[in-house]
Amino acid sequence: MSTAIRWFWYASPQTFFPLAGRIAAACWVGAALLAAAGLYVGFFVAPTDAQQGEVYRVIFIHVPAAWMSMFLYLVMACWAAIGLAFNTRLSSMMASAIAPTGALFTFLALWTGALWGRPTWGTYWVWDARLTSELILLFLYLGFMALQAAIEDPRRADRAGAVLAIVGAVNVPIIYYSVQWWNTLHQGASVSLTRAPSMASSMLTGMLLMALAFWLYSIAASLTRVRCIIRERE
Amino acid sequence: MIAAARTILARDLRVVLRRPGDAATALLFFVIVASLFPLGIGAEPNLLRTVAPGVIWVAALLASMLSLARLFAADHADGTLEQMLLGVAPLGVIAAAKVLAHWLVSGLPLVAIAPLIALQYDLAPELYGTLALSLLLGTPVLGFIGAIGAALTLGLRGAGVLLALLVLPLYVPVLIIGAGSVEMAAAGLAPDGQLLLLAALLVVSAAFAPWAIATALRISTE
Numbered sequence: 381m382s383t384a385i386r387w388f389w390y391a392s393p394q395t396f397f398p399l400a401g402r403i404a405a406a407c408w409v410g411a412a413l414l415a416a417a418g419l420y421v422g423f424f425v426a427p428t429d430a431q432q433g434e435v436y437r438v439i440f441i442h443v444p445a446a447w448m449s450m451f452l453y454l455v456m457a458c459w460a461a462i463g464l465a466f467n468t469r470l471s472s473m474m475a476s477a478i479a480p481t482g483a484l485f486t487f488l489a490l491w492t493g494a495l496w497g498r499p500t501w502g503t504y505w506v507w508d509a510r511l512t513s514e515l516i517l518l519f520l521y522l523g524f525m526a527l528q529a530a531i532e533d534p535r536r537a538d539r540a541g542a543v544l545a546i547v548g549a550v551n552v553p554i555i556y557y558s559v560q561w562w563n564t565l566h567q568g569a570s571v572s573l574t575r576a577p578s579m580a581s582s583m584l585t586g587m588l589l590m591a592l593a594f595w596l597y598s599i600a601a602s603l604t605r606v607r608c609i610i611r612e613r614e
Numbered sequence: 615m616i617a618a619a620r621t622i623l624a625r626d627l628r629v630v631l632r633r634p635g636d637a638a639t640a641l642l643f644f645v646i647v648a649s650l651f652p653l654g655i656g657a658e659p660n661l662l663r664t665v666a667p668g669v670i671w672v673a674a675l676l677a678s679m680l681s682l683a684r685l686f687a688a689d690h691a692d693g694t695l696e697q698m699l700l701g702v703a704p705l706g707v708i709a710a711a712k713v714l715a716h717w718l719v720s721g722l723p724l725v726a727i728a729p730l731i732a733l734q735y736d737l738a739p740e741l742y743g744t745l746a747l748s749l750l751l752g753t754p755v756l757g758f759i760g761a762i763g764a765a766l767t768l769g770l771r772g773a774g775v776l777l778a779l780l781v782l783p784l785y786v787p788v789l790i791i792g793a794g795s796v797e798m799a800a801a802g803l804a805p806d807g808q809l810l811l812l813a814a815l816l817v818v819s820a821a822f823a824p825w826a827i828a829t830a831l832r833i834s835t836e
Contacts, residue, residue: 419830479644516783517780519783522779523779523780523783526776526779527766527776530770530772530773530776531770534836536668539833540766540830540833543762543766543833544762544763544780544824547762547784547826548783550822551784554787554815555783555784555786555787558786558787559790561791562794
């Protein structure tokens with residue numbers, strides 16, 4: 381019973397504000413430490429790749445960023461849906477706070493992917509299924525942010541954004557599979573992102589450390605941003 | 615419920631018939647965009663034959679998006695939309711009827727004129743059927759998805775550009791499957807699978823989009 385009350389206690393922006401500050405501070409520290417550890421493992425411990433040499437090390441940024449970009453869209457759509465269904469202000473604020481971080485990671489995944497593609501595939505960009513769906517994901521994020529920015533009334537912006545995020549979330553799997561189908565029809569599996577079957581354990585450790593660091597960064601950045609939104613609106 | 619849908623459909627069609635210029639503009643846009651591509655990429659027949667399905671589909675996408683902004687704007691401006699929201703008929707049914715009316719005056723002419731564009735691109739005559747059928751199945755999906763965007767951006771500054779940004783990424787599956795079906799037929803394969811996928815998209819969007827459009831309209835007008 382007491383836990384139920386505590387949950388709703390923190391659903392109010394006023395009471396959530398100080399808690400968000402404390403969690404954000406802890407997550408900033410955690411993200412910095414894990415990123416330092418992950419980068420150390422990535423640059424100094426992990427062995428050089430037999431086929432790709434040193435350039436593969438961009439994987440420690442690229443793969444976690446790509447994971448986060450897709451995951452954050454779902455998290456954003458979930459918060460937006462909760463905000464629309466239960467009319468909770470804080471949930472909608474969380475959705476708006478997550479969007480820029482998600483867009484950032486999507487852009488980062490595309491950018492590092494281009495830098496990785498140049499030496500290994502000989503080109504910055506190919507119309508590979510994964511690249512294309514990541515690009516469309518970026519457009520979806522930007523559309524969500526543009527819609528919210530265009531609406532002056534914050535409550536209308538929240539709810540309009542929520543409808544768009546839900547429609548987008550329903551569409552994401554359809555887009556993903558249609559792009560994959562389109563790609564295989566046209567050029568087959570000439571370019572594949574599948575890595576060498578066995579990955580050295582230190583590589584995997586570095587990648588997981590970086591993924592955790594990105595997780596904590598996302599939480600910290602979103603909570604910091606939601607604090608700004610609360611301060612602006614309340 | 616059926617009566618409400620029929621009334622809305624008849625009314626919207628009558629409004630368009632009184633001012634046929636509005637519907638003709640989007641159609642003209644479709645023809646012009648499709649005619650611009652050969653000027654840009656060169657008139658080499660083999661090249662044109664290859665790009666024809668994609669170009670025609672992209673032009674159809676842009677043309678159907680162009681007319682979307684008008685879908686609810688007039689009703690919003692003169693207060694009809696508010697009466698629809700207050701009325702007893704379910705808003706989803708009204709939204710579906712409006713999308714259907716919009717498709718009849720903007721989508722269907724597009725389907726009818728597409729073979730003419732295909733002629734310009736020297737597409738093989740046996741592909742006309744697939745092209746028209748894919749557009750027939752695909753353009754209503756564009757209408758349903760686009761109407762969600764139109765409802766969300768109702769009454770906003772710069773709604774037209776914003777609408778494009780919101781809606782075009784969601785059009786991607788329809789474009790891929792629609793143009794893919796024609797390319798499949800051009801390669802001598804049966805396009806049935808793609809056409810069935812388009813039909814599936816149509817069923818899903820017809821079932822769920824009216825609900826989303828109604829929610830978006832309520833949000834935009836409160």
